[in-house]
Amino acid sequence: MEFWDILALLISGGFGGVLSGLYLNDGSWVSPAKIEIDTLHVKRNIYNLGIYSDILLGMGAGLIAALPLGLEYPKYIYVAMLGGFGGGSFIAKQAKMTLDAKLKSQEELPELSASGGGQIEVEITQENGSEAK
Secondary structure, eight states: OOHHHHHHHHHHHHHHHHHHHHHHTTTOOOOOEEEEEEETTEEEEEEEOTHHHHHHHHHHHHHHHHGGGTOOHHHHHHHHHHHHHHHHHHHHHHHHHHHHHHHHHHHHHHHHHHHOOSOOOOOEEOTTSOEEO
């Protein structure tokens, strides 16, 4: 692939990322913002890239989706746009699954520690056939 082909893939994936960002945010354009949080009396700044993070994700996902296929000019544009759109959705879905798993493990953790406390007996069989406890 030539430079112009790679550039077309990046632009197509970025466009797919814009569409994904608009879809995930119910049609609203999320501008970049600096958020100040106070954790344990320490102030920190978090930078939210807004729609620009969706564009970057879309560019990367579009490139990854279209490059290995080796398609010709008009076809790789469509694949890159679909990859760019799906890239943000895939990341958002993975983040939700991770959060759900974290919440589930936090709910089960008190049950595990409350049910413990007993001793476990282990039986070991030696080679000569005698048992030890």
